[in-house]
Amino acid sequence: MTERKIRVLVAKPGLDGHDRGAKVVARALRDAGMEVIYTGLRQTPEMIAEAALQEDVDAVGLSILSGAHMALVPRVLELLKANGQQGVKVFLGGIIPDEDLPRLKEIGVTGVYGPGASTDDIVADIRASIPLVA
Amino acid sequence: MNSSLAQAVLAGDRLALARLLSRVENDTAEGRAALDELFPLTGRAHLIGVTGAPGTGKSSLVNQLAVFFRQQGQKVAIIAVDPSSPFTGGAVLGDRVRMKDLQGDAGVFIRSMASRGSLGGLATATAQMAQVFDAAGFEIVIIETVGAGQSEVDIARLAHTTLVVEAPGLGDDIQAIKAGILEIADILVINKADRPGVESTERALKSMLELAHPVQRIFLHHGQMMTLAGEEPTAGLWIPPICKTVAPDGSGLPELVQAIEKHADYLRQSGDWIRRDRARLEAEFDLLLQETLVAQFRAHLTESRLQSAIASIHSRQASPREVLAKLLEEMPR
Numbered sequence: 331m332t333e334r335k336i337r338v339l340v341a342k343p344g345l346d347g348h349d350r351g352a353k354v355v356a357r358a359l360r361d362a363g364m365e366v367i368y369t370g371l372r373q374t375p376e377m378i379a380e381a382a383l384q385e386d387v388d389a390v391g392l393s394i395l396s397g398a399h400m401a402l403v404p405r406v407l408e409l410l411k412a413n414g415q416q417g418v419k420v421f422l423g424g425i426i427p428d429e430d431l432p433r434l435k436e437i438g439v440t441g442v443y444g445p446g447a448s449t450d451d452i453v454a455d456i457r458a459s460i461p462l463v464a
Numbered sequence: 465m466n467s468s469l470a471q472a473v474l475a476g477d478r479l480a481l482a483r484l485l486s487r488v489e490n491d492t493a494e495g496r497a498a499l500d501e502l503f504p505l506t507g508r509a510h511l512i513g514v515t516g517a518p519g520t521g522k523s524s525l526v527n528q529l530a531v532f533f534r535q536q537g538q539k540v541a542i543i544a545v546d547p548s549s550p551f552t553g554g555a556v557l558g559d560r561v562r563m564k565d566l567q568g569d570a571g572v573f574i575r576s577m578a579s580r581g582s583l584g585g586l587a588t589a590t591a592q593m594a595q596v597f598d599a600a601g602f603e604i605v606i607i608e609t610v611g612a613g614q615s616e617v618d619i620a621r622l623a624h625t626t627l628v629v630e631a632p633g634l635g636d637d638i639q640a641i642k643a644g645i646l647e648i649a650d651i652l653v654i655n656k657a658d659r660p661g662v663e664s665t666e667r668a669l670k671s672m673l674e675l676a677h678p679v680q681r682i683f684l685h686h687g688q689m690m691t692l693a694g695e696e697p698t699a700g701l702w703i704p705p706i707c708k709t710v711a712p713d714g715s716g717l718p719e720l721v722q723a724i725e726k727h728a729d730y731l732r733q734s735g736d737w738i739r740r741d742r743a744r745l746e747a748e749f750d751l752l753l754q755e756t757l758v759a760q761f762r763a764h765l766t767e768s769r770l771q772s773a774i775a776s777i778h779s780r781q782a783s784p785r786e787v788l789a790k791l792l793e794e795m796p797r
Contacts, residue, residue, distance in 0.1 A: 360554035362552065362554060368560070383479060384575055
């Protein structure tokens with residue numbers, strides 16, 4: 331039997347065009363043995379939820395540098411839930427002010443990472459959040 | 465046994481479909497049972513393979529093809545295979561980046577797949593995943609291989625119609641007469657046809673086709689492509705057409721889709737459709753037989769007996785073949 335792989339969707343919702351962070355994370359997850367589905371720039375929450383469904387991912391990583399996270403992230407979580415994917419863990423990276431953290435955790439974001447975060451921590455957090463047996 | 469997952473897939477549940485694809489990809493017991501249940505419903509879809517070197521524009525072309533088939537009202541599934549790292553087993557699957565035109569359309573289902581160590585340009589479970597889409601009622605299943613070099617030719621075994629995508633500037637006429645990937649083309653596509661050098665690429669491919677002896681490319685058995693000399697006066701042989709496309713603006717796409725449909729007609733009229741289907745199932749059965757027999761053999765063989773057998777080979781007391789014959793004699797009947 332093939333070993334079960336952790337599948338992660340890495341997406342950039344919203345309009346900012348800075349995808350370097352998302353690419354660094356995608357690469358780090360790849361090097362940690364995960365299968366990363368990379369969707370590129372300017373994704374709507376609808377596009378992200380649809381891709382998460384078709385790809386049957388365990389986790390979604392969102393990169394947002396535009397400041398629109400309090401609008402985009404709740405919408406993604408809502409859509410995942412509507413699709414029956416409430417078990418999918420959502421991680422967020424980018425420029426996220428500290429005062430937004432409690433609210434983001436409250437609506438179900440598993441981890442938030444700002445500038446300088448270590449990719450090792452991101453990998454460890456994703457691993458810890460996903461049960462090994464499907 | 466009725467698997468609820470298979471039933472949900474047949475009822476059109478997209479989450480169930482996504483989950484079943486994972487079970488099949490991971491070769492779980494649940495996935496196998498659902499495949500058995502769905503198998504009688506397979507054999508209806510047109511499987512279209514898209515292969516070619518990295519960067520020739522396969523994903524963009526697949527995107528445009530799917531848009532075109534959707535306009536005709538057909539349901540389209542896409543399996544996009546990208547390589548797994550040989551070192552970590554991880555992968556970045558980036559084909560969706562080029563397929564944004566297809567989002568929000570319930571008649572399209574895109575699934576990315578890592579090759580997971582398989583070397584022929586596809587993953588081990590690609591054929592089974594195509595079967596799931598086929599049973600689920602997708603009329604067109606497009607399979608995009610990993611960026612292929614010269615010997616990733618598994619796609620020809622799986623697909624009814626294989627598109628080999630080239631781009632200008634990738635090689636001269638010597639590349640074109642080598643064996644391998646160009647040989648498996650049912651349709652040759654020169655993508656990025658707005659780039660300089662398109663004439664010489666076309667010339668090289670044309671001369672390759674003229675040099676080629678017409679052969680009937682059907683029987684794919686035991687990893688080999690068996691060819692029959694072309695002596696079928698009635699059906700005639702398929703000469704791969706060359707289509708020029710520019711994927712981003714869709715030019716050349718109507719002609720390409722027409723060529724694909726013409727090839728499907730040819731396969732049906734010549735009987736190759738049925739022959740290819742049979743050859744594919746035979747190869748699949750063969751593989752299953754090998755896996756099962758090996759598993760049974762290993763189940764009856766203790767680790768210590770195996771080690772002592774290897775030791776006697778290593779010390780040159782007996783040849784591998786002699787040792788195997790002895791082990792087979794020891795097997796319970």
